[in-house]
Amino acid sequence: MELENNKVLIRPAGTLQILSKHEVAQLCDHSDKGLNELLRQCTLAVLNTGSKEDSSMALLSAHPDYQIHVNAKGRGLQVEIDNVPKNAFVNGEIITGLQEHLWAVIRDLIYAKNEILEAKEFNLEDSFDITNAIFHFARNAQLLKSGVSPNIVVCWGGHSISLDEYKYTKHVGYHLGLRKLDICTGCGPGAMKGPMKGAVLGHGKQRYTNGRYIGLTEPGIIAAEAPNAIVNELTIFPDIEKRLEAFVRLGHGIVIFPGGAGTMEEILYLLTILMHPENQNLPFPVAFTAPESYRNYFDSVLRFIELTLGASACSKFEVFIEQPEELADFMSNGFERVREYRKNNSDAYYFNWKLHIPYEVQQPFNPTHENVAALNLNRDQPPHLLASQLRRAFSAIVAGNVKQDAVQMVAEKGPFHIHGDPEIMREMDNLLKDFVKQKRMKLGDAHYEPCYKIVTE
Incomplete structure (x- = not known):
C-alpha cells in the first residue's frame, strides 16, 4: 500500500x-x-x-x-x-x-x-432460479462449507441499542462460542456486533480456531449498518430480499434481540416463511432473548404479533429472558435436530434447499409512496400473506430512515402513508411509538422525525 x-x-x-x-x-x-x-x-x-x-x-x-x-x-x-x-x-x-x-x-x-x-443464466421472474442465484452468489463469496455439521446461528437485532443490551448480546455470543457455534449477522454495530465479540472469547477458550463471523448486507443498508471489524466473511447481496433469503438458507437457527423497524421487518419475514403450510415440519429453532430490564420489549412485540397474525404465530418462537446459557443449549440442541432432518432427507447442511419461499416474497419491494399506500394490511388473507405485507410496511420505514433514495422521496413528498385494518394500524402505531421512545429508530440522541404516518381511522 x-x-x-x-x-x-x-x-x-x-x-x-x-x-x-x-x-x-x-x-x-x-x-x-x-x-x-x-x-x-x-x-x-x-x-x-x-x-x-x-x-x-x-x-x-x-x-x-x-x-x-x-x-x-x-x-x-x-x-x-x-x-x-x-x-x-x-x-x-x-x-x-x-x-x-x-x-x-x-x-x-x-x-x-x-x-x-x-x-441470462438466471430468470429472476422464477422462484427456483432466484434461489439458485442466491446459492451461486453465496458460493462465489465462499460462504458454503461442505462437510460441516449445522452450526451457524443467525443473530438479528437493533443497531441502536443501550449499553446494557449490548453487554447482554456479548454474553449470549460468548455462550454460543463456547458451544463452537458460528455467528452470522447483518454485520453492523449493536446487536450485530455484540454476539460476534462474545463468540470470539468463547471460541478462544475452546481453542476453536476456525470461527466464522459472517456479515450479510446489501448496498442500500450498508451505511446504516457498516460492517463491524470482527466480520471475517462479508457478503453484499443485491437487495434486501436476497439478503433475507440468504440468512434463512445459510443459517441453521435464529436468535433475535430487541431492535427497531429493521428487526420487525426480519421477524415478519421469518413468520411469512415459518407460517407457510409447506414449511410446517421443517426444524428451524428461533429464539427471542433480552436482558431482564428489557423484558417488556418482547411483551410488546408478541402482543403485536398475536393481535395481527394470531396466537399460532407466537408459537414459532421460544423466549429467553436473561438466560444466555439456556438459550445457547436450546440452539445447540435445535441444530442436532436440523442435522438429523437434513441427513434423513438428503438436504445439504450448508444451504437449506427444502425451505419453501414463495415467489412474491422474493420480489424486491420498491418503497415508493404509491407502493406503500397499496399494501394490503387487512385480515382478508392467510396469516403468512399478511405477515409478508406487514414486512413490506416495516421495510419502507427502514428505507425512509436510512436509505438515500427513500430519504429523498420522503423529503420531497412527505411521509409514507400506511393504512389498513384499524386495529392493526393502532397496534402498529403503538409499537412504533415504543421504538421511537426507546431510541431504536436511529443512532444518536437527536430528535427522530418519522418518515411514515400511520392512518388509524
Whole structure:
C-alpha cells in the first residue's frame, strides 16, 4: 500500500488481482449503468466502520471529496482512493480487516451485476432460479462449507441499542462460542456486533480456531449498518430480499434481540416463511432473548404479533429472558435436530434447499409512496400473506430512515402513508411509538422525525 498526498494506492490480494478490462470499466463508470457511485458509497461505509452515523446521505456529505478509482496495471489490479477517513489507518496502513472488506465490495458488486442481475443464466421472474442465484452468489463469496455439521446461528437485532443490551448480546455470543457455534449477522454495530465479540472469547477458550463471523448486507443498508471489524466473511447481496433469503438458507437457527423497524421487518419475514403450510415440519429453532430490564420489549412485540397474525404465530418462537446459557443449549440442541432432518432427507447442511419461499416474497419491494399506500394490511388473507405485507410496511420505514433514495422521496413528498385494518394500524402505531421512545429508530440522541404516518381511522 502506498500513501501520498491523502491518496492511497492498494493492490488487492488473491483472485481480485485479476479483473477484465470490461469489469474495470464498469467499476470506473460514473453513469447510471456503471458501478462507481455504488462502489463509492459501499467502500466509504466500510472505511467508516465504528462511525456513529447511520445515513448514507450524511456519510457522503461528511466526506464529499472521497473518491475511488480502479485501474488495470500490467501486474494486476490497482485501487486508488482519495481522502480515506483517518480512522481507517493504523501507523499509515489501512487496517487489514478493512482492506478485506473493500475487496468483498468489489467482488460482490461485479458478480451481482454481471452474473445475477444482467446475466441470462438466471430468470429472476422464477422462484427456483432466484434461489439458485442466491446459492451461486453465496458460493462465489465462499460462504458454503461442505462437510460441516449445522452450526451457524443467525443473530438479528437493533443497531441502536443501550449499553446494557449490548453487554447482554456479548454474553449470549460468548455462550454460543463456547458451544463452537458460528455467528452470522447483518454485520453492523449493536446487536450485530455484540454476539460476534462474545463468540470470539468463547471460541478462544475452546481453542476453536476456525470461527466464522459472517456479515450479510446489501448496498442500500450498508451505511446504516457498516460492517463491524470482527466480520471475517462479508457478503453484499443485491437487495434486501436476497439478503433475507440468504440468512434463512445459510443459517441453521435464529436468535433475535430487541431492535427497531429493521428487526420487525426480519421477524415478519421469518413468520411469512415459518407460517407457510409447506414449511410446517421443517426444524428451524428461533429464539427471542433480552436482558431482564428489557423484558417488556418482547411483551410488546408478541402482543403485536398475536393481535395481527394470531396466537399460532407466537408459537414459532421460544423466549429467553436473561438466560444466555439456556438459550445457547436450546440452539445447540435445535441444530442436532436440523442435522438429523437434513441427513434423513438428503438436504445439504450448508444451504437449506427444502425451505419453501414463495415467489412474491422474493420480489424486491420498491418503497415508493404509491407502493406503500397499496399494501394490503387487512385480515382478508392467510396469516403468512399478511405477515409478508406487514414486512413490506416495516421495510419502507427502514428505507425512509436510512436509505438515500427513500430519504429523498420522503423529503420531497412527505411521509409514507400506511393504512389498513384499524386495529392493526393502532397496534402498529403503538409499537412504533415504543421504538421511537426507546431510541431504536436511529443512532444518536437527536430528535427522530418519522418518515411514515400511520392512518388509524
